[in-house]
Amino acid sequence: MGQEEKVGIALSEGAARKYEDLADIVIEPEVGDFGFFDLTHGSEIIKRGKEATFKIIIDNNRYYSF
Numbered sequence: 001m002g003q004e005e006k007v008g009i010a011l012s013e014g015a016a017r018k019y020e021d022l023a024d025i026v027i028e029p030e031v032g033d034f035g036f037f038d039l040t041h042g043s044e045i046i047k048r049g050k051e052a053t054f055k056i057i058i059d060n061n062r063y064y065s066f
Contacts, residue, residue: 025060027052 020026029052031045038045 025056027056029053 027049029045029048031048034041034045
């Protein structure tokens with residue numbers, strides 16, 4: 001991971017953390033092994049995001065009515 005990429009990640013995480021307290025739900029998929037600008041593993045990144053979303057829904061089912 002290059003220095004520019006590390007800076008981009010730090011800035012993005014800082015901006016996200018700023019608004020975390022305002023969110024009702026925060027979804028944090030395990031994507032740390034992918035680079036910030038990784039465009040070759042999109043399907044796997046999306047899959048992990050979906051899995052994290054479903055886990056939040058199942059763990060917090062009192063907030064949802066399907």
